[in-house]
Amino acid sequence: MDYKRLLLLVFLLYFRKKLYFCRNFIRIFVMTDRKVRVRFAPSPTGALHIGGVRTALYNYLFARQHGGEFIFRIEDTDSNRFVPGAEEYIIESFKWLGIKFDEGVSFGGNYGPYRQSERRDIYKQYVKVLLDAGKAYMAFDTPEELDAKRAEVQNFQYDASTRMSMRNSLALPKEEVDRLLAEGHQYVVRFLIQPGEEVHVDDLIRGDVVINSSILDDKVLYKSADELPTYHLANIVDDHLMEVSHVIRGEEWLPSAPLHVLLYRAFGWEDTMPRFAHLPLLLKPEGNGKLSKRDGDKLGFPVFPLEWHDPKTGEVSSGYRETGYLPEAVINFLALLGWNPGNDQEIMSLDEMVSLFDLSKCSKSGARFDYVKGIWFNHQYLLRQADMDWTPEFDKILRANGIESTPEREAQVVAMMKQKVVEYTDKLGNKKKRNVSFVSDLWPLCDFFFLAPQAYDKEGDKFIRKNWKEGTAAEMTELADLLEGLTDFSVESLKQAVDTWAEAGEKKPWNPWRVCLVGTGQGPDMYELAAFLGKEETVSRMRKAVAILA
RNA sequence: GGCGCUUUCGUCUAGCGGCUAGGACACAUGCCUCUCACGCAUGGAACACGGGUUCGAUUCCCGUAGGCGCUACCA
Secondary structure, eight states, X not given: OOHHHXXXXXXXXXXXXXXXXXXXXXXXHHHTTSOOEEEEOOOOSSSOOHHHHHHHHHHHHHHHHTTOEEEEOBOOOOGGGOOTXXXXXHHHHHHHHTOXXXXXXXXXXXXXXXXXXXXXXXXXXXXXXXXXXXXXXXXXXXXXXXXXXXXXXXXXXXXXXXXXXXXXXXXXOHHHHHHHHHTTOOOEEXXXXXXXXXXXXXXXXXXXXXXXXXXXXXXXXXXXXXXXXXXXXXXXXXXXXTTOOEEEEEGGXXXXXXXXXXXXXXXXXXXXXXXXXXXXXXXXXXXXSBOXXXXXXXXXXXXXXXXXXXXXXXXXXXXXXXXXXXXXXXXXXXXXXXXXXXXSOOOOOHHHHHHHOOGGGBOSSOEEOOHHHHHHHHHHHHHHSOHHHHHHHHHHHHHHTTOOOOHHHHHHHHHHHHHSOOOEEOTTOXXXXXXXXXXXXXXXXXXXXXXXXXOOOTTTXXXXXHHOOTTHHHHHHHHHHHHHTOSOOSHHHHHHXXXXXXXXXXXXXXXXXXXXXXXXXXXXXXXXXXXXXXXXXXXXXXXXXXXXXX
């Protein structure tokens, strides 16, 4: 080796990392001549899982950032698992969340149909291509035979080591195959995997992932029984035909990514093969495993964007929307589970996320689903909302509690409460304090605006004990008399009258007065409260309190 | 079992060879206030372990151990 080459080698070794970075940069740069097209392709087997929402969100952010297109495809190749209403549910969920698709089922586009069950003929055509090229074969083993085989042989796998002892077009004589076909026996098409090859998957998040093809099995690509392909075949054919440039999906697909690479190769599509990015999974808030519906039921948080009524079991699962979450909060919370902008910014609009998003900043390990932080995000977004935005939700809650009111009065309460919102003990009976994170948290904290206190817990309530003493009753009677004489019951007038009276008598009437009107130590400014209630109600509550508490 | 991915406070994470290891949630305390809350301030709290490479490893490499996923005629 001559001197120059040695120098080059040293240089290469030293700058390997930087070169790698450059290479990726150049590749991404070069790739931009290809239009960015990504897709979210759920299976309509039930409600949309919150993890799926995050996957869709990342795809959406990526597409927007690169001025690309976002496709909505339905992967309904398993007729047994189809659930009516699931597709509509998914579409409605994204509509609520504010994630928009450019093409796909219900959105139109030039690459349709976008429902896999409507693409049978396309898949058949490509299965034939593989069969004719000798890259796939027909297998006649029944599911029962396979089960028996698996029971008999430990770790049985349909691959190079076993396929010649099975009933397929490779092992059987041609006449036998023709006979089986002629007699109408059902079969599946399996992908012929050549063993002993290192298959590389270049993942945008994880780098180079290598798997030896010997550990892969001859995957079923197509079932003659329902004339439908399995996920793997349909996925590759569709992504190719729809000119998908990047496949951003969950980590559960990483083990089958080498198979997908092999399929692209078998079809001769390797040069336009999409780039892969496998996202980390969402894990249970506590305990082991990935996030499931059960966790939500157990710990009391939704795992679905919208309330879901299971048509088969009749079971109802709560949704983020119905629980009172704001879609912006859900999006923001989800975005940060597995990705961050690289600085300390946490509250971001969808547009900001579009410009900040970066696949290389996605984490590699699974993220525990910290629903408590989701509550905090909602709290943040709730406080940023205008008072007006709270009233429709608040109105619903009042109605649910049988309160009749006017929009004006409700708006007044919301305005007061929004500034002065309160302590809340959560439903499970924990002693933990909770902020107002949902509009519904307001009701137990402000029902006194609409309902007079029914009882006063003189012994149990520390606030009453502390503020209701000897002589308080007399003082409150005096104040009630004073208020009764007022003609102007506005905040200003009340403040003037009460302050003057309090100052003259060196009295501090606010806390006992609060006991009278609220029944405990809560609520907004006393003058605002009294003005809201009006003279009649204020005085009546005071007289009642005096009578009961004496 | 096999294969792959992964490992920084209780949780989400920043860090891309040299830092008193930063932020947020949650928790605790204090301040503010006619009450509650909001808000603000303060505090405790982490580099899984063992080998290398290096003048120097949380950071790079290799093991070990944990975690996660896949291992279907499901996606």
